Amino acid sequence: MVSPCIESIEAILVDLPTIRAHQLAMTVMNVQTLVIVRLRCSDGMEGLGEATTIGGLSYGEESPEGIKLAIDTYLAPALLGLDASNVLAAAQRMNRVARGNTFAKSALETALLDAQGKRLGVPVSTLLGGAVRDAVPVLWTLASGDTRRDIEEAESLLAARRHDTFKLKIGRRSVAEDVAHVCAIKEALGARARVTVDVNQAWSESQAATGIARLEAAGVDLIEQPLPRAHRAGMARLAARFVVPIMADEAVHSPEDAMDLARQGAADVLALKISKSGGLYEVLRTAAVGDAAGMALYGGTMLEGSIGTVAAAHAFATLPRLEWGTELFGPLLLVDDVVRQRPAYQEFSMALPTGPGLGLALDEEKLRRYRRDR
Numbered sequence: 001m002v003s004p005c006i007e008s009i010e011a012i013l014v015d016l017p018t019i020r021a022h023q024l025a026m027t028v029m030n031v032q033t034l035v036i037v038r039l040r041c042s043d044g045m046e047g048l049g050e051a052t053t054i055g056g057l058s059y060g061e062e063s064p065e066g067i068k069l070a071i072d073t074y075l076a077p078a079l080l081g082l083d084a085s086n087v088l089a090a091a092q093r094m095n096r097v098a099r100g101n102t103f104a105k106s107a108l109e110t111a112l113l114d115a116q117g118k119r120l121g122v123p124v125s126t127l128l129g130g131a132v133r134d135a136v137p138v139l140w141t142l143a144s145g146d147t148r149r150d151i152e153e154a155e156s157l158l159a160a161r162r163h164d165t166f167k168l169k170i171g172r173r174s175v176a177e178d179v180a181h182v183c184a185i186k187e188a189l190g191a192r193a194r195v196t197v198d199v200n201q202a203w204s205e206s207q208a209a210t211g212i213a214r215l216e217a218a219g220v221d222l223i224e225q226p227l228p229r230a231h232r233a234g235m236a237r238l239a240a241r242f243v244v245p246i247m248a249d250e251a252v253h254s255p256e257d258a259m260d261l262a263r264q265g266a267a268d269v270l271a272l273k274i275s276k277s278g279g280l281y282e283v284l285r286t287a288a289v290g291d292a293a294g295m296a297l298y299g300g301t302m303l304e305g306s307i308g309t310v311a312a313a314h315a316f317a318t319l320p321r322l323e324w325g326t327e328l329f330g331p332l333l334l335v336d337d338v339v340r341q342r343p344a345y346q347e348f349s350m351a352l353p354t355g356p357g358l359g360l361a362l363d364e365e366k367l368r369r370y371r372r373d374r
């Protein structure tokens with residue numbers, strides 16, 4: 001059998017407005033930029049991939065423009081001509097030509113997996129060993145910046161049975177203001193919803209000690225990345241001090257990070273993201289280390305559109321234990337997308353598409369409409 005080879009790779013910047021302002025500790029988003037990867041193979045198969053960041057360069061080291069540059073200039077030329085059906089060999093080549101740049105690598109690996117799944121007529125989750133669930137639980141992030149509006153949003157999503165867990169983005173305002181905001185929302189929702197917070201590294205250890213004590217007393221269920229990512233010893237002291245679980249997000253990018261966090265007792269829960277890990281295989285390796293160390297797992301997002309979100313869902317659907325569910329709501333934050341059918345959300349979950357590959361098809365007209373270089 002002749003192996004199909006990788007013939008061309010395109011990285012396209014797509015700008016999509018959000019349904020409302022999304023306020024995080026480090027930025028306010030009104031638009032999300034998707035880097036859409038289109039990978040064509042010599043057997044006619046086409047694979048799709050996606051990478052996003054949050055607020056350009058304000059969240060992490062990669063930006064949409066930088067991801068496109070890394071793909072166009074370094075990663076795509078290194079992949080052209082390789083066997084399109086050997087995803088791990090392609091990943092190894094990418095790691096040889098570029099350090100880091102995990103978001104770009106994740107988008108390319110996703111496109112290879114999508115093409116390979118279509119080639120074999122099976123979903124991406126089947127390529128990864130098989131899905132153990134056909135839907136993943138999905139929470140919603142309340143981040144309008146306004147307490148009353150957040151409560152209304154939560155009430156309507158609870159009534160629609162779309163979400164029953166809400167993550168609040170804090171760390172923009174003072175600890176006292178943030179705590180008051182969270183407590184008001186938790187009090188309004190009571191036992192009907194789980195409430196978690198994401199501080200996105202914004203607190204010092206003493207601010208965290210004060211803030212978490214109050215949030216724990218108010219019944220908040222989970223505290224995400226309260227301290228800067230390098231401050232693992234501080235995270236370990238917080239994890240030992242409080243009963244409410246502490247989750248690592250920015251602090252965990254790799255299996256080695258997961259191992260070190262486990263050794264230090266610096267997190268009870270790990271937020272997994274295909275973008276941080278550099279792809280689906282690597283996020284599952286990170287998950288395996290955390291799981292083996294007794295840490296609970298959570299499927300995270302970089303607020304991707306449908307393509308990146310569904311890719312992550314295929315990986316998370318294969319995890320034996322996914323105690324904290326996922327936050328794969330990215331497509332719901334966008335007014336539109338570049339696929340023909342967006343993933344379906346109901347009964348507090350997102351259903352995994354069942355078609356070959358990712359199970360998604362590009363909407364050419366929408367791609368033309370929203371691409372930056374139109």
Ligand SMILES: O=C(O)C[C@H]1C=CC(=O)O1
Binds near residue numbers: 143
């Ligand atoms: O977890 C993050 O830090 C990023 C992201 C996930 C949900 C959300 O609203 O922002």
Ligand SMILES: [Mn+2]
Binds near residue numbers: 200224225271
């Ligand atoms: Mn986070």
